[in-house]
Amino acid sequence: MKTKSIFQTFASRLLIMLLNFGIIIFSTNFWGAEGRGVIALVVADLAVIGFFTNIIVGSSISYFAAKLAPGEILTYAYIWAVVCGISLPLFMLFNEHSREYLHYLIILSVLIALFTANISLFLGQKKLERYNAYSAMQNILHFLVIGIMVLVFKWESVETYFKAQIFSYLVLVLIMFAIIWREIKFTRLNLSQSTVKKLFSYGWKTQLSAFLQFLNYRLSFYFLEIFRGVASVGVFSVSAAFSESVWTVSRSLALVLYSDVVNNADHHDSVAKTKFSVKLCFLATVLLLALILSIPTKIYMLIFGESFHEVKNVIVVLSPGILMIAVSDIIGYYFAATHQLKILNIKSAVGLVVTVFCGLYAIPKWGLIGAGIVTSLSYSVSSLLLFWKFYQNASFKGSDLFFTQSEFQQLLNMVNQKLFKK
Template sequence: MKEALFKTFVSRFLILLLNFGLVIYSTNMWGSSGKGVISIVIADLTIISFFANIFVGSSMSYFARKFRTEEILPFAYVWAILIGILIPLIFSFSRAAEYFYFLVGLSVTSSLLTANINLFVGQQNIKLFNLYTVLQQVVHILFIIIIIYVIKFTSVKAYFAAQISCFTILFITSAFQITKSADFKKISFTKGTGSKLLNYGWKTQSSAFLQFLNNRLSFYFLEYFKGIVSVGIFSVGIAFSEAVWTVSRSLSVVLYSDVVNSTDSKDAIEKTKISVRISFLVTLFFIFIMLMIPAEWYAMVFGKDFRQTKEIVLLLSPGILAIAVSNVIGYYFAGVNKLRILNVKSLAGLIFTLVSSFYIVPEWGMKGACLINSASYCLSSGVLFWRFYQITEFRIRDFILSKKEMDILIRKMLKNKE
């Protein structure tokens, strides 16, 4: 587990750097309004993804070892196409149709690729999972370069066209790799398999969807009360939050893959606590680094409109730390199929966000949105901590790496540098 965990962390850190490169480029290329458009379209895509992930998400990972690939993947592909067309069509009745076709393309291709990647996780093929998560950033950037500097299409739509091209290429290559170990002549659609995928998928995704609304509802409140420019500025601060969560998500994916394939509950809990320790300390370190950067540097890198980024990060930092740790615990509960607590914690945070946003965002704008997000993150994470430590003993050292664990990490780093 430790080797897979380290390699996953390295790949996620690379993704973090590439993602920030994209953020810096998009803010300088299209400004705060362009970044606002990108943020809203990607937020819409994420909403669609939650519906698609009922079949293409953690269901693929959870049942990868329990059913043949030919039994579960066809459900995922058909569902990805149906949802990828239907939900954007529903959105088009309340939103401008300008980005409708891009949203359909993004929805279908990203969902198809997600099904393949999550299948790799369930098969404990973390190497391919890491490869394709990194390639999503690399290939996206390559297509942006081609579309803008070769084809000379410089509209913000170039961002979405490049992303669709990226998802399409990676889906085709990953599907080809899957066909090497699966016989698609034996494709079958059985009611029993479909119902199990649906039952597990909607439970995990209902929690994830509630948590997403908790994370992104501020975008829509800001757009409504303060305009698209405020969304663009606020989204950069949120991007820093999600970049820091790269660490906990790296740990969580490896932990989840290990837990769903394990029968030793004590071992699973101990591995969760190790992941919690690493996530807590590394996240604390990254937050410290971000807060040490002068505000002028943020403005210099992202553009003059983004001088408030440091203040946004400061206000979000307690929630960033809370979510980074609770992400790990959440994946433990998903791995052992105890999903009710995930819904409870997400619902608690969402209710707080929804009620407080109506009063605070119109008055305080971005600062209010930051305070709401941070408080909501802490509340929902607190619910998860409480439940986890009901089933295990709480110890302060759960958040402190031992000398032995530090030595192992250092050896891994030195080994990988050779």
């Protein structure tokens, strides 16, 4: 794995994380727990819609970028993005918040799908600099425009969040369109049943797993809204965002690993890189979690406001599951890159069963803490299943639990290359 790619991706993810924290702090102080709850629920709706649009515009584009004509697969992706982005929000109208913000759901669904199609192409072509740059730029624009709208123009409604988000995606989609149009040959559309079938077949399998895993991540939001109100969603969403920030490391490593493995025919090399990434991810995640858990409750209240006094307690119960997901994400990306998708669906389905049955008992009874316990348990059970399957396929050795001398030297070399290069 290239040191430059790892550090660039990590730097991009770290910047995105910090900007997201900035937006969270801004939103909690301006709109309180209830406003933050509304934002979390609408963002969750967008994620649900995104899992269906991503059947074509997501991992399918990355996987087939080097295997099929880019112009052809992007054409199908753009059509899918528009059709799904306009139609799917209409199925969310059973939620009160979805009805109120329907126009934002439609516009953002289309723009996010188009944006995802373009950066997925960059990832599949191993253009990680572009992938990281545009991912970071979206968050930078969103953060800046929210600040300008609220502080300069005094637009203090929670809708400002979504208006700024629309602006950030629209600007970047137009820029990417201009660049891609110059680099890729788009031919006259001639629907190829074979191409569409390949895109859909790969995409629905990966997205089914992602959708089930999303329900593991966010079903607690909807349970909390039903049993404890929107304000509790706001508090839990902040707790989740803060604890999930440690996934910056795992997802950076996972993206680089995926880009490597999907273009690598050497099975043994791919397994070795995955094992190394798992150990590196575990070490980094433990250190970051220790740092987050050392922050006193008073600091969280100072940053987010008095109504967020339970954030620290929720983070504590979330932490074991957060660690498990961080490490298992590495293995999940390995399975996705090697087209072993069935196990991802199974592990997500198992986690969802835990979330539903335990959540319906624990959340009404224990509220925020119950939601944290259920989420952590779901993460842990599904992750253990993934570990077991990986080590069925890859021989397990004692050294897989610790850095070997050569791996430790490799890690030192990676750091030295970055810190002391001329």
